[in-house]
């Protein structure tokens with residue numbers, strides 16, 4: 001495994017075609033597209049890494065896996081009145097489906113859906129309290145107390161909030177958001193601004209590898225059924241309108257973020273995190289996807305065969 005990751009990292013480091021770093025959040029535009037990291041965490045506690053695996057980056061939409069998990073814990077199946085479970089086939093920040101579907105977002109991983117999930121988690125609490133709970137949950141699943149929000153990224157996204165603010169106001173107009181739009185958005189932007197390294201993310205994904213239990217720490221996070229369902233949502237919706245392509249090429253549940261990270265889960269085998277800041281046309285990490293494709297090919301890991 002170590003040799004494979006070292007090979008993948010050196011192949012990716014030599015690539016000239018690296019995609020385009022997200023610049024609609026100005027703070028993300030400063031990230032060096034040459035960075036590349038990968039980490040593989042196994043249920044027995046072993047960890048393999050290569051490249052910039054210990055460097056924290058903005059996990060952005062990967063955080064939606066953790067907020068979804070928290071929301072299901074608080075609301076159970078009641079969450080599905082806020083948000084659906086279908087792939088959208090539209091870009092991550094699209095507004096068009098919302099009008100046709102009465103303001104109910106297709107799934108928890110597109111922006112509108114994640115904003116609805118934040119609303120579901122808030123339960124009349126202030127953003128500060130909600131964020132403290134989210135942070136302690138992420139620290140718990142990753143077994144790492146050093147994880148923090150990057151407040152500069154959150155402020156940068158808030159200053160350029162117009163697209164997400166439109167989605168939130170549109171949902172509010174349909175009576176879909178219970179809380180004040182600004183409070184929901186402020187919470188959402190901080191959630192997306194969690195900074196984590198590939199190593200921390202790979203550890204945080206371990207509960208999805210072993211039916212809800214982080215075997216490395218011996219703690220149950222969710223039931224087996226819930227873990228499987230979160231994986232199914234990652235498979236179908238985790239890469240926006242690139243989800244079919246990711247399933248075809250990598251064959252594992254995964255969630256990407258515009259910071260260039262991807263968390264992928266090989267059930268029963270490993271939690272994998274990869275980071276390369278340049279994105280493809282659908283907003284997913286170009287080389288991150290390629291690296292996962294190489295890893296899946298070499299290991300044979302796939303949910304579609306054995």
Ligand code: GLU
Pocket residue numbers: 059060061062092093111157164189192256257258259283
């Ligand atoms: N914070 C980002 C946004 O709302 C998340 C998008 C992503 O990572 O795909 O635009």
